Amino acid sequence: MPELRKDPIVGRWVIISVERGKRPTDFLSTTQRKKGGFCPFCPGNEYTTPPEIMAFRPAGSLANGPGWSLRVMPNKFPALQIYGDLNRTGEGIFDKMNGVGAHEVIIETPDHNLSLSIMQQKAVEDVLWAAFLRLSDLKKDQRFKYCLVFKNEGEVAGASLEHTHTQLIALPIVPKLVKEELDSARQHYEFKERCIFCDVINQEIADGKRVIYENAKYVALAPFAPRAPFETWILPKHHDSMFRPPEKNFSELAEIFQRILRQMDRILDTPPYNFVIHTSPFYDEINDYYHWHIEIVPKLTRIAGFEWGSGFYINPTPPEESAKFMREARI
Amino acid sequence: MPELRKDPIVGRWVIISVERGKRPTDFLSTTQRKKGGFCPFCPGNEYTTPPEIMAFRPAGSLANGPGWSLRVMPNKFPALQIYGDLNRTGEGIFDKMNGVGAHEVIIETPDHNLSLSIMQQKAVEDVLWAAFLRLSDLKKDQRFKYCLVFKNEGEVAGASLEHTHTQLIALPIVPKLVKEELDSARQHYEFKERCIFCDVINQEIADGKRVIYENAKYVALAPFAPRAPFETWILPKHHDSMFRPPEKNFSELAEIFQRILRQMDRILDTPPYNFVIHTSPFYDEINDYYHWHIEIVPKLTRIAGFEWGSGFYINPTPPEESAKFMREARI
Numbered sequence: 001m002p003e004l005r006k007d008p009i010v011g012r013w014v015i016i017s018v019e020r021g022k023r024p025t026d027f028l029s030t031t032q033r034k035k036g037g038f039c040p041f042c043p044g045n046e047y048t049t050p051p052e053i054m055a056f057r058p059a060g061s062l063a064n065g066p067g068w069s070l071r072v073m074p075n076k077f078p079a080l081q082i083y084g085d086l087n088r089t090g091e092g093i094f095d096k097m098n099g100v101g102a103h104e105v106i107i108e109t110p111d112h113n114l115s116l117s118i119m120q121q122k123a124v125e126d127v128l129w130a131a132f133l134r135l136s137d138l139k140k141d142q143r144f145k146y147c148l149v150f151k152n153e154g155e156v157a158g159a160s161l162e163h164t165h166t167q168l169i170a171l172p173i174v175p176k177l178v179k180e181e182l183d184s185a186r187q188h189y190e191f192k193e194r195c196i197f198c199d200v201i202n203q204e205i206a207d208g209k210r211v212i213y214e215n216a217k218y219v220a221l222a223p224f225a226p227r228a229p230f231e232t233w234i235l236p237k238h239h240d241s242m243f244r245p246p247e248k249n250f251s252e253l254a255e256i257f258q259r260i261l262r263q264m265d266r267i268l269d270t271p272p273y274n275f276v277i278h279t280s281p282f283y284d285e286i287n288d289y290y291h292w293h294i295e296i297v298p299k300l301t302r303i304a305g306f307e308w309g310s311g312f313y314i315n316p317t318p319p320e321e322s323a324k325f326m327r328e329a330r331i
Numbered sequence: 332m333p334e335l336r337k338d339p340i341v342g343r344w345v346i347i348s349v350e351r352g353k354r355p356t357d358f359l360s361t362t363q364r365k366k367g368g369f370c371p372f373c374p375g376n377e378y379t380t381p382p383e384i385m386a387f388r389p390a391g392s393l394a395n396g397p398g399w400s401l402r403v404m405p406n407k408f409p410a411l412q413i414y415g416d417l418n419r420t421g422e423g424i425f426d427k428m429n430g431v432g433a434h435e436v437i438i439e440t441p442d443h444n445l446s447l448s449i450m451q452q453k454a455v456e457d458v459l460w461a462a463f464l465r466l467s468d469l470k471k472d473q474r475f476k477y478c479l480v481f482k483n484e485g486e487v488a489g490a491s492l493e494h495t496h497t498q499l500i501a502l503p504i505v506p507k508l509v510k511e512e513l514d515s516a517r518q519h520y521e522f523k524e525r526c527i528f529c530d531v532i533n534q535e536i537a538d539g540k541r542v543i544y545e546n547a548k549y550v551a552l553a554p555f556a557p558r559a560p561f562e563t564w565i566l567p568k569h570h571d572s573m574f575r576p577p578e579k580n581f582s583e584l585a586e587i588f589q590r591i592l593r594q595m596d597r598i599l600d601t602p603p604y605n606f607v608i609h610t611s612p613f614y615d616e617i618n619d620y621y622h623w624h625i626e627i628v629p630k631l632t633r634i635a636g637f638e639w640g641s642g643f644y645i646n647p648t649p650p651e652e653s654a655k656f657m658r659e660a661r662i
Contacts (some may be wrong), residue, residue, distance in 0.1 A: 306483055
């Protein structure tokens, strides 16, 4: 079973695959993924994946067969394992727990050639619904504190399969960066009785120069201090601590999300990218201090190594300029 | 002039190049660096770099001419600018300052074909001396709080020139990850009256399974919760808060540092890598709670994107195994 280990100095938890660890030679074979080869995510190949957890499919069609428009199943090579009690142990000054968690995959569409930016908007809504429904189910498991929803698009961004998919990882801990946001937002609220994200949104909308797009319910902006060029955040304009559909409707979120991805595709020539949803932990989903949002980062620069070791970022594109390029992109 | 901007939520400072920002099309030309082309770091081409700040060269040889064995000069494309007063300003809820700082390059050897792992050990000592001497000089500048010493080796790790070099960035702020280590180490010291790094070193040496190598003064180990495969730290065995030569001698540090790089080269086929020196800030260099060290990370995996957005790392190689592979490497 994998292990969750905590760095004793900065308090960061990491997943360590203790059983089937990668050996040095495993990193040397950096052969490109074959294009056009067998795809386990394509219709007809359902038998090659673990059994589905849920799917959007016509009434009467059989589970784990074709006919679906969206499919969710456990990751075949999970970073964490779903079975077993959570077991916290120490090792001298070190802290660890066994790697209990869920690792699921949302196959966003049966069409191998589509992506979030070019599929029907309704299909993007379905992806958001699937993520929300899985979160709603996973939070019933008392072992889990948090669930990360994220996407690696393109090999450079970490995707190991080409067929477009989103992933979920349910965790017995809160990831470090989310915890920092939560702690800081809580402090701001205690001091000012206001959500810091709401303050940022109000100032950004009044100012305008870093706003990329807004619709009735959401705003997309280039953050004031972005770590990377064209980093973009999508936030609900009205305070909400938890990723969920307002009025049981994801259409406006799908609209702005897809628009941003299309604008990135247009001006950056369909870049590899990552997105991650930051929402409140399961044990405190509805609160006044935290504001859920999506962070999207195209993978354009390779200089992450030094920055990775220092927490210090050098960004060659000011957010005012990236926002302007994005606003002016013809999609 | 570049700007230093602070993320209002997590408190992370980033450098933003506000004047000559990279446009979207600048990211599209990902042509490989030409091998064997003109090298501004090779002897005879000194006229193409900014004038040298210091050099190790025979008595009588002229500055900015050939004959040197090591050369330090300002980065031709600095992330920060050396001139001007530090000017802190607000922009509503946002904080920024002008990008005052120093950005220097240490050309480690005149030989274009050498690297830290294969040069003479004496040359590695000289690199450490150069870094130490530049730190000693830069700390006299009251505008600077911290100086990062780091290396990007190989294009994947962010190097834009092939000729082996180390960089220094002096900053008016302390980088986030270093600040977190300092804060956490200070808390541990207040609670236990002991340095947390000393505690880790003692436990690791007693335990042995994550120790890669030790000599009289230093230990190299795979940390308990590494973010990436084959992440390695080198620490002084006796407490020292500040990067400096014990007894005016860098020979043992050069020995262990080069040995680790050779072991990595051997088992990982000369991987691209980054190293960064974590030391105390200029304003508190000698203290009981922090323990300077070198962090080395070969760039083997591409999955940093999602981890970048969450602060959550999945490491496929347990440190016990990576330490074993490193120990057994024949160099």
